[in-house]
Structure formats: structure tokens, C-alpha cells
Amino acid sequence: MxxxxxxxxxxxxxxxxxxxxxxxxxxxxxxxxxxxxxxxxxxxxxxxxxxxxxxxxxxxxxxxxxxxxxxxxxxxxxxxxxxxxxxxxxxxxxxxxxxxxxxxxxxxxxLSDDFYTKPVDISETTTLRQRFQQPLSQPRLVNDLLPRKAHLTARYSMRCRECEHNLSKPDFNPSLTRFKIQLIAMHYVPHLRVARLPPLCYNQEETVIMSLYNPLQHAVPIQLELSSAEEERIPQATAEVTLPDSELIVAAKEDAIDYGDIEPTQYDDDPKIIHFRKANRLQFYIKVKPLKAVGNVQFSCHMKYDYHSKTSLALRSSSHDQPEMVPLDLCVDINLGLVSLPKPTVDNVSLE
Structure with a gap:
């Protein structure tokens, strides 16, 4: 006691x-x-x-x-x-x-008895800048830091380098977070992403599932083509990739589909190419075979599609019934991560 x-x-x-x-x-x-x-x-x-x-x-x-x-x-x-x-x-x-x-x-x-013998963990120690930002306590450990208020930041507008039109312009009212003009690419360019990625081993062909998302109000037929090695800005491909030969038609974005007011359009999809389709989302298969035993598995492809120009639709005369179709060709660099180690086997029997 x-x-x-x-x-x-x-x-x-x-x-x-x-x-x-x-x-x-x-x-x-x-x-x-x-x-x-x-x-x-x-x-x-x-x-x-x-x-x-x-x-x-x-x-x-x-x-x-x-x-x-x-x-x-x-x-x-x-x-x-x-x-x-x-x-x-x-x-x-x-x-x-x-x-x-x-x-x-x-x-x-x-000082404490273990001050000179205890190992120092830099990740748990605060920096001088962190201590100066809290002058009252000046904590020595990261766990003793207190949350800080976010500083005020300015709102910037962006213009196109070629035509100098506004691409992004926030609202002048500081209490509002919306934009007066918001013409960023994610609202007009289909999104190409990796949906499911299996382990990629050297010199072994695997099936990777890719996904496409259409943010536009009309259906978009997309053609994927591998980039040639002669292009300057294209990084060196480290895998042999097989893309779908046919066009991938992604349905238009319809907000009323989720409420059941509009029935989705039916497409005659090939099950060997199309894995999943729902509303304006689409998943398809590609074949990937890494050509290097170490490093990242990467390749580049061209995504070609036709875009309905809103500017031409607004400025066109009454004699035209259809808006102008603008063909776009976008280069996409895809990195699938590091090459996986092959599974160890004994007498042709897997250890799993």
C-alpha cells in the first residue's frame, strides 16, 4: 500500500x-x-x-x-x-x-530514465511546423495534436487554352458550393476503369474485367484500339493485350430508370465479350499477358467515340434536324499494377 x-x-x-x-x-x-x-x-x-x-x-x-x-x-x-x-x-x-x-x-x-535508451519513432514525433501551429500546448507527440480549422481558400475559374471559354466558374456567393459553369471532362467523357483484376503472372494470360460509364444523355458506341509503339508520348507496353474487336455500345444516362419510369434499352450482347450491363454501365472482358517478370503491367489504348456537340445544336439552323457529331479520339494509359509471383508447385501439384 x-x-x-x-x-x-x-x-x-x-x-x-x-x-x-x-x-x-x-x-x-x-x-x-x-x-x-x-x-x-x-x-x-x-x-x-x-x-x-x-x-x-x-x-x-x-x-x-x-x-x-x-x-x-x-x-x-x-x-x-x-x-x-x-x-x-x-x-x-x-x-x-x-x-x-x-x-x-x-x-x-x-528527463525520464529511458530518455537516452528508448528507441525514437519519428512517425510519433511532431514536427516544428505542427508545434508552431499550436503555440499554447506545443505537443511533442502526434497523439496530442488537436484538430485545426480549415483556412479560407480562394475560388479559381478555369479557361480553355485554345478558345478561352470558361470551363469552370464557381458561384460568387461564398455560402454556396455550386458552380455557375462546370464543363469538366468527367461530365462529357466516358469513364474507363478496372472492375476486377486477377493476379497477373509472367507469361500467363489472364482475363481482366473492365468497366465503362457513360455520363452523356445519348448512347455512345465506343471503339477500343491498342496504341502503336511509334507514338512518342505512349509509355512502353509491358503486356500483350487483346481488346474487343466490335464496338461497345453504352446506353444513355437516364435518371428516371432507377425509379422504374423508363424501361432500359435491350441490346444483343455477346457473352464472350460483355460481362455485365445495367443502365449506363457496361463491363467487358480483355485478355492480358505480362511480358516482363518484374515491374508494372501497363499498356495504352485509343478510345474513339462520337460526341453530340451542344454548341452546334444551339447554333444550328432550323433546316437541320440532327446535331453535329464530333468524332473524338482519346488516348488512355492503363496501369494494372505489379506482376504477381507464380504459385509454387511440387510435382506438378499446387500447394493451395
Whole structure:
């Protein structure tokens, strides 16, 4: 019981010392804040006084050139007025600098016994920037950090480099998060993603499931073609890939389909190519055979489709019934990750 009480008293003493040191730090910081707030007030008063002197100087020079300055002694009195700016004076600051200056203390908390022997984990230690952002506590460990408020950021608008039209323009009202103009590519370009990826081993052909998502309001036939090695910007392909030869028709985006108001369009899909279809989503198969034993499995392909131009639809004459079709050719770089190690076998029998 005595050992336990001694330990508890020691912990309590350490807590009291830490609270005292923390209270002294808080007091010092509050003095600094009070001092600098009064310095700011003094500088503001000085600026206002300087503006007043400059205004009086301009007024005196203007009156000296008019007929009003000829009246008895007015001109001489205006000409003798001092137009010099006041000197900088901080006598109005009530807090003395010596009171807020940091002073060395003789009472320093002793280091723990395992301070020099305990291994240091840098990931658990805060950086100087993190400590300066919280001057009251200045935590030494990451677990002691407190959440911070997000700083205000500016809203930027983007323009096209060729036609200089606005592509993205936020609303001027700071309380709103919507955009007045939002013409980013994800609203007009079909999304090509990896839906299911099996382990890819060297020199072994695997089936990878890719997905297509159509954000447009009309059906889009998409043709996929492998990029040639002669193109400059194309990275070197590290796999032999077999893409579908036929066009992949992705249905239009219809928000009412989820509520059952509109029946989805039926397509005659080949089960050897199409894995899944629902609304404006489509999944299909590709064959991938890594050609390198180490490194990433990557390749590039061209995604070709026709886009209904809204600009041409708005500007077209009444004689045209169909909007203009703009053929687009986009180059897509696909990285399927690292090559997997082959499964170990013994006497042609798998260990799984």
C-alpha cells in the first residue's frame, strides 16, 4: 500500500508540475497577444494621424492659391502650418516589452530514465511546423495534436487554352458550393476503369474485367484500339493485350430508370465479350499477358467515340434536324499494377 501511495503521489506531483508549466506558458502567450494587439492599435492610430496631416497639407496649399487666402493674415497663417508627418511613437502601449519577454527558468522538469535508451519513432514525433501551429500546448507527440480549422481558400475559374471559354466558374456567393459553369471532362467523357483484376503472372494470360460509364444523355458506341509503339508520348507496353474487336455500345444516362419510369434499352450482347450491363454501365472482358517478370503491367489504348456537340445544336439552323457529331479520339494509359509471383508447385501439384 505504501508503494502504491508513493507512486500515486509521484504521479500527482508530476501532473502538478506540468499544469504549472502549462499555465505559465498560457500566461506568457496571453501577454504577448495583449502586447501585439496594443501595438496594432498604436500603428492604426499613427496611420490615421498621418492621413489627417496629409489632408491638412493639401487643404492649406489649395487655399493659398485662391482669393480666400488674401483676406487678413489668412495666407500667412496657412503658409506657416506644419505639414510634416508625426513621428512614430508607441508611448500609448501600456504593456512594457520587458514584461512579455521570455525569461530563463531554473526549474526545469527532469528527463525520464529511458530518455537516452528508448528507441525514437519519428512517425510519433511532431514536427516544428505542427508545434508552431499550436503555440499554447506545443505537443511533442502526434497523439496530442488537436484538430485545426480549415483556412479560407480562394475560388479559381478555369479557361480553355485554345478558345478561352470558361470551363469552370464557381458561384460568387461564398455560402454556396455550386458552380455557375462546370464543363469538366468527367461530365462529357466516358469513364474507363478496372472492375476486377486477377493476379497477373509472367507469361500467363489472364482475363481482366473492365468497366465503362457513360455520363452523356445519348448512347455512345465506343471503339477500343491498342496504341502503336511509334507514338512518342505512349509509355512502353509491358503486356500483350487483346481488346474487343466490335464496338461497345453504352446506353444513355437516364435518371428516371432507377425509379422504374423508363424501361432500359435491350441490346444483343455477346457473352464472350460483355460481362455485365445495367443502365449506363457496361463491363467487358480483355485478355492480358505480362511480358516482363518484374515491374508494372501497363499498356495504352485509343478510345474513339462520337460526341453530340451542344454548341452546334444551339447554333444550328432550323433546316437541320440532327446535331453535329464530333468524332473524338482519346488516348488512355492503363496501369494494372505489379506482376504477381507464380504459385509454387511440387510435382506438378499446387500447394493451395
Amino acid at each position: 505504501s508503494c502504491t501511495s508513493a507512486d500515486n503521489s509521484g504521479d500527482a506531483l508530476i501532473c502538478v508540475k506540468r499544469c504549472n508549466s502549462l499555465s505559465s506558458v498560457i500566461e506568457q502567450v496571453s501577454k504577448l497577444i495583449n502586447y501585439y494587439s496594443k501595438v496594432v492599435q498604436a500603428e492604426k492610430a499613427e496611420r490615421e494621424q498621418r492621413k489627417l496631416f496629409q489632408r491638412r497639407a493639401r487643404l492649406s496649399l489649395g487655399l493659398a492659391e485662391t482669393k480666400l487666402a488674401r483676406l487678413g493674415g489668412r495666407r500667412s497663417s496657412l503658409g506657416t502650418k506644419s505639414t510634416s508627418t508625426p513621428k512614430r511613437n508607441f508611448k500609448s502601449v501600456a504593456v512594457d516589452v520587458e514584461d512579455v519577454a521570455s525569461k530563463a527558468s531554473e526549474n526545469v522538469e527532469p
